[in-house]
Amino acid sequence: MTAVPWTPTHVALLQRSDLPTGRGGYVFEDVDRWIEHAQALMAAGRVVPPLSTGALRRTKMREGYQPEAVEALAAHIAEWQRNLQLASATPAAPVAAEEPARRLRWTPQQIDWVRESTFGVRRGGRAYVEAEVDTFLDDVLVAMTKGEPLPSIDAVRFFLARRGARGYDAHDVDTFLDDLKRLRPAQ
Incomplete structure (x- = not known):
């Protein structure tokens, strides 16, 4: 199984995600359970699978988490994970590099x-x-x-x-x- 080097910052951002609510949104318990599962996977350094919105129930007249916000959170997690996996998969630079990387000069x-x-x-x-x-x-x-x-x-x-x-x-x-x-x- 592939390990993901999640940072405490990623876990903290997920814990602080304060999703907007509205009528016709996703059921609170379903989304909260998914977030808790994602946090547990992050804490264990494991891959967070993509969110299947088909597995989340929608409310009709009651309050729920706005679907756009939940889907944006899932997209953030997927993007973070992709970036972390790419960064950890990048081979280390050879010790005797031909020429040192040129630093950019920001004023x-x-x-x-x-x-x-x-x-x-x-x-x-x-x-x-x-x-x-x-x-x-x-x-x-x-x-x-x-x-x-x-x-x-x-x-x-x-x-x-x-x-x-x-x-x-x-x-x-x-x-x-x-x-x-x-x-x-x-x-």
Whole structure:
């Protein structure tokens, strides 16, 4: 069986997933059981199988977890798992490399621009979970300070904040990501 090097951060993000609810959603108990199972697999360093939404019951008139949010959570887990497996499968660099990898040079102004970026805060509507956006920004700053390429901006997905919960304005974050995508290291 393939091992996955899950980090405590992955498990914590899954534990903190605060899924929005609404009528006609997935039954709370089914989704909670799936999340608990995924957490147990992560803690054991095992593969989390893809979510079969056909196995989740839907409510008709009662409250349940919004299907889009549950499916987005499952997609996040699959993406994390894919990235972790790729990273762990990458062979170690040979000791006597022909030429050392060239470090990218990000300017202090570029790093400050990312570090000092702020986003509007809103409740409800289109707002992203703050912790996810902050984690991604931390990953960007670590890559910049190490002289590495930025994490994949096209692949990043953030959960929408649950209804009534505070989150970063999605439009502000998306605009920032568009600007970040155009950012190039100094020559």
